[in-house]
Amino acid sequence: MTATPPDVIRCAYAELVVTDLEASRTFYVDILGLVVTYEDDEAIYLRAFEEYLHHSLILRKGDTAALAVLAYRVRTPADLDLAVAYYTGLGVRVERRPAGATRGIGEAVRIEDPLGFPVEFFHDAEHVERFTQRYDQHGAGALSRLDHFNVVTPDVPAARSYYEGLGFRVSEDIQDDEGTVYAAWMFRKPTVHDVALTGGDGPRLHHIAFASQERHQILHVCDHLGALRKSDMIERGPGRHGVSNAFYLYVRDPDGHRIELYTHDYYTGDPDNPVITWDVHDNQRRDWWGNPVVPSWYSDASPVLDLDGKAQPLIERSDAREADVTIGADGFSYTSKQEGFKLGEQV
Numbered sequence: 001m002t003a004t005p006p007d008v009i010r011c012a013y014a015e016l017v018v019t020d021l022e023a024s025r026t027f028y029v030d031i032l033g034l035v036v037t038y039e040d041d042e043a044i045y046l047r048a049f050e051e052y053l054h055h056s057l058i059l060r061k062g063d064t065a066a067l068a069v070l071a072y073r074v075r076t077p078a079d080l081d082l083a084v085a086y087y088t089g090l091g092v093r094v095e096r097r098p099a100g101a102t103r104g105i106g107e108a109v110r111i112e113d114p115l116g117f118p119v120e121f122f123h124d125a126e127h128v129e130r131f132t133q134r135y136d137q138h139g140a141g142a143l144s145r146l147d148h149f150n151v152v153t154p155d156v157p158a159a160r161s162y163y164e165g166l167g168f169r170v171s172e173d174i175q176d177d178e179g180t181v182y183a184a185w186m187f188r189k190p191t192v193h194d195v196a197l198t199g200g201d202g203p204r205l206h207h208i209a210f211a212s213q214e215r216h217q218i219l220h221v222c223d224h225l226g227a228l229r230k231s232d233m234i235e236r237g238p239g240r241h242g243v244s245n246a247f248y249l250y251v252r253d254p255d256g257h258r259i260e261l262y263t264h265d266y267y268t269g270d271p272d273n274p275v276i277t278w279d280v281h282d283n284q285r286r287d288w289w290g291n292p293v294v295p296s297w298y299s300d301a302s303p304v305l306d307l308d309g310k311a312q313p314l315i316e317r318s319d320a321r322e323a324d325v326t327i328g329a330d331g332f333s334y335t336s337k338q339e340g341f342k343l344g345e346q347v
Helices: 021-031 078-090 156-165 215-227 320-332
Strands: 008-018 035-039 043-047 057-061 066-074 094-097 108-112 118-122 145-153 169-175 181-187 195-199 204-211 234-240 247-252 258-263 276-279
Touching: 008 021, 008 145, 008 204, 021 035, 021 043, 021 057, 021 215, 066 078, 066 204, 078 094, 078 108, 078 118, 145 156, 145 258, 156 169, 156 181, 156 195, 215 234, 215 247, 215 258
Parallel strands: 008 057, 066 118, 145 195, 169 276, 204 258
Antiparallel strands: 008 066, 035 043, 043 057, 094 108, 108 118, 145 204, 169 181, 181 195, 234 247, 247 258
16 A cells, blocks of 8 residues: 655755855845845855745755755644655655754655655744845845746656655646657646656756746846846846746856746646646747747756765666757757647646
8 A cells, every 4th residue: 555645735945055155145145135044154044035934945065066955845744754654665765854953944854756856844944034024125136935946857757657646736748749748847836836847867956946026026137147247147038938927037056056036827726727738849838939948958957966965876868759859849949840839738
């Protein structure tokens, strides 16, 4: 009998290893405007303006830039016991962590998930001041909250099945005429996604996304970077996605970690929320305005550490057809089989 999975509420925080803590602080605090909850010589704990848990991002000093952990909040403390039983049943590495092992976080369970990612589940966390109405502290580019993770995995159908077993639902996906799934957007909170699964050599972290309330806040970040003569940190955008319908900007931090600034997706909380499936040849799924996607979008992603802090080896993507489609369909030319655009089909 399959054990009951933990009841995941939402994506909650990520920990990134960075090589220059001061340079990272300048980027995440002075440019992106995140709030510092705590910092010392080894780490900085950050949150966005609407968040009241201790942090949604940890920057930890290290020799090699990488993802150290992705964390999900679960509904009750009892879900930690469910997590231990569930992942023990899956045969993956499981560790229980006492309260305070991560500053601001209560008792937790860390695992190396079946996809090779270091993942933490927790319920209890320290509460801090929510800055929602601290307009005296908001900059013009104020970010509201952590929105989602995007991970690169070699077998998207297997990854989708794993997350469905954990109780996640699909909001949108990308397929070809033969039903090959190239990417999937999956959620627990009632938005388009808490995690997106992108096909490619993995495990790697593609990006972490923070939401803003308004498009102008994202545009201000562009102006801010331009004023600092740091526009080379803008990798892609601003633009509007076809998938998710969100307005977006992708920036790269001093170590190359990719951060998305994201706003205006849609509600997915009803039990019959329809899945939107996009044709892999539809140019507008990545950018609604039809703008090409830069090559680094497909080639670059952050390495992933295991629970011992060692880099996980990469596994090549499992479906060769995906490599044949990616460049033409996603980045550098328009390859739609039909004239004009094809809106994702609801099923």
